Amino acid sequence: MTTFLLIRHGDNDYLGRALAGWTPGVHLNARGRAQAERLAERLSRCGAVAVYSSPLERTRETAEPIARRLGLEVRICEALGEVQAGEWTGRTFEELRQDKRWKLFNSFRGGARIPGGETMLEVQHRMAAAIEQMRRAHPEGTVIAVSHADPIRAILCHYLGMPLDLMHRLEIGTASVSEIRLGDDWAQVTRINVSDELP
Numbered sequence: 001m002t003t004f005l006l007i008r009h010g011d012n013d014y015l016g017r018a019l020a021g022w023t024p025g026v027h028l029n030a031r032g033r034a035q036a037e038r039l040a041e042r043l044s045r046c047g048a049v050a051v052y053s054s055p056l057e058r059t060r061e062t063a064e065p066i067a068r069r070l071g072l073e074v075r076i077c078e079a080l081g082e083v084q085a086g087e088w089t090g091r092t093f094e095e096l097r098q099d100k101r102w103k104l105f106n107s108f109r110g111g112a113r114i115p116g117g118e119t120m121l122e123v124q125h126r127m128a129a130a131i132e133q134m135r136r137a138h139p140e141g142t143v144i145a146v147s148h149a150d151p152i153r154a155i156l157c158h159y160l161g162m163p164l165d166l167m168h169r170l171e172i173g174t175a176s177v178s179e180i181r182l183g184d185d186w187a188q189v190t191r192i193n194v195s196d197e198l199p
Helices: 030-042 057-070 100-107 120-137 149-160 164-169
Strands: 002-008 048-053 074-076 141-147 177-182 187-194
Touching: 002 057, 002 120, 002 149, 030 057, 048 057, 048 120, 057 074, 057 141, 120 141, 120 149, 120 164, 120 177, 149 164, 149 177, 149 187
Parallel strands: 002 141, 048 074, 048 141
Antiparallel strands: 002 177, 177 187
16 A cells, blocks of 8 residues: 655745746745745654655745655656646736636636646646556555645545546645555545644
8 A cells, every 4th residue: 555645835925826837936935935844844754755746846845855854855756747827827816817718717627728738637647647656666655745736636536536627625725735545456535635734
């Protein structure tokens, strides 16, 4: 059995304001760096055998303190990256709310495509392929994978048998941990959105 700890990166200055997507140079802010350090402390005794991260700065900066505490190196995995936001990359949510395609995307996550970007089904497919590859590489133990909110929602939907159109019923806060346990022919989602900031 492999246990996966799926971690969303910490806070950054785009959060709640604009769609960062794959914009380069989006780093954790002071609050995000503090979240990453607290995560590293919480996970320092989890016995993880590997730490993987999306290639984006905000995920790597979240993964690095965790890996350091565990005496591991961060392995970069492209498939853990954020949704490819195409034409919407960097646009504010205020701007996006004026776009009918944004409304369609959010109401039909199972099929709508971001202009010039990905569908959520494509995101789910690449996430599932990556998780399965990691499971084969680490058939026992705990694996940490640092990613982004929607890719984490997509892989949780996959293992829950839940339609992508309902994915926003799953809250995935910054610096939160969700847990999946996988065997050769079974899967269990055991935790969703666990954070030290929850009351």
